Amino acid sequence: MTTADDTAGATTAAPAGLPMTVRDPELPPRVRIHEVGARDGLQNEQSAVPTEIKAEFIHRLADAGLTTVEATSFVHPKWVPQLADAERLFPLLGDLRGVRLPVLVPNERGLERALALGAxxxxxxxxxxxxxxxxxxxxxxxxxxxxxxPVVNRAREHRMHVRGYLSMCFGDPWEGPVPVDQVVHVCRALLDMGCDELSLGDTIGVATPGHVRALLTALNEAGVPTDRIGVHFHDTYGQALANTLAALQHGVTTVDASAGGLGGCPYAKSATGNLATEDLVWMLHGLGIDTGVDLGRLCATSAWMAGHLGRPSPSRTVRALTHQEQ
Known part of the structure; x- marks a missing residue:
């Protein structure tokens, strides 16, 4: 990526295919991207993606510099058939060193399956x-x-890191706008339970920057520190990057994203794709924020996966840099 000094407004010219860097010293110097494409991104695909393709996808994401790649879910195959191969997939990732490979566990049975594989x-x-x-x-x-x-307590007994996803933090397709204090209450309960980190989900993509700032401020006032908060935005109304910037301005340094913009939510029909990792990286690199990600390799990976899925990537950055047809 291009670099810049920490002087306000400092700029660095970029090579072809990368944005010019204009560093804002008020923003965090580094952001950890929590990549969810292999789990959240693929879980709704109707056609089964071969286990070997999933494993190669994760390896390619790691090779592009992503240090956290959510690998799969130990949910019952009846509910998410696409992830029924979790026991076969996870051992294929054993050669990845220095890469966090979190897995989703819905209950104690799911945790037992994850423990058996060394997650x-x-x-x-x-x-x-x-x-x-x-x-x-x-x-x-x-x-x-x-x-x-009991899932969180058992995981902590085994010295596992536990993330608490919280969906519908900003709006619900049945209930409408979600009161901030209602979200704070559940967040506080997850932290008190023992979760190490929270991910605030805008599951149907209705958040706007002011709403994001209000929720983050309320969480801080309730004793939830910013360094234990991640954000997970969907781009239904084109607000995901604006909302991410609002979170960065508040000090958040963990952002969820999905390679190629894959994914949605099987239980909320109005939920469209996740924030594309490439679109996020383009913005972060333009702001002079370090991600450790090679944007060219990441775009090539998403274009490769789009080929396997038989359709163009939804990511605008992937389309621009790989010249994919819409």
Whole structure:
């Protein structure tokens, strides 16, 4: 990537295919991208993606410089058939060194499966709203939290890092806008349970920057430190990058994204694709924020996967840099 000094407004000319860098010293110097393409991005694909292709996808993402790649989910195959090969996939990633490979575990059985394969980072998936908790987990919010409590405790006993996903943090397709204090309550419960990190999900992509700032401020006021917060934006209304910038301005340094913009949510029909990792990296590099990611390699990886899926990548950056047809 291009570099710049820390002087306000400093610029560095960029080679072809990279943005000019204009460093803003008010923003974090480095951002960790939590790549979700291999799990969240592929989980809704109707045609089964071969296990070997998934493994190569993850290896290519790591080779592009991504240090956190969410690998799969140990959910029952009945609910997410695309990820039914978790036991076959995870051992194929054993040669990756220095790359975090978190996996989603919905319950104690899922955790047992992850432990048996040597996973050391897991995630649980909660909801800020009753409607989505019912649709996704067939439980109330409190019942879902009660289900996760022994999962988190057991994971911590095994010294695993635990991430708490929280969906519908900004809007719900059944309930509409979600009150900030309602989201704060569930976030606080996940942290008190023992989660190391939270990921705030804009599952249907309705957040705007002011709403993002309000939620982050309220979380801080409730004792949730910014360094334990990640953000997960969907681009339904074209707001994902604007919302990410608002989070960066607040001090957030963990951002979820999906290579090529793959993914959505099987339980919320209005949820379109995740923020594309390439679009995020283009913006971050333009701001002089280090990601460790080679944008060219990342775009080539997403174009390769798009070929296997039989359609162009939704990412604008992938299309621009690889000249894919829309």
């Amino acid at each position: 050391d980072r897991v995630a649980v998936f909660a909801s800020a709203t009753e409607s989505f908790a019912k649709a996704n987990l067939n439980r109330t919010v409190d019942e879902a939290l009660a289900m996760f409590d």
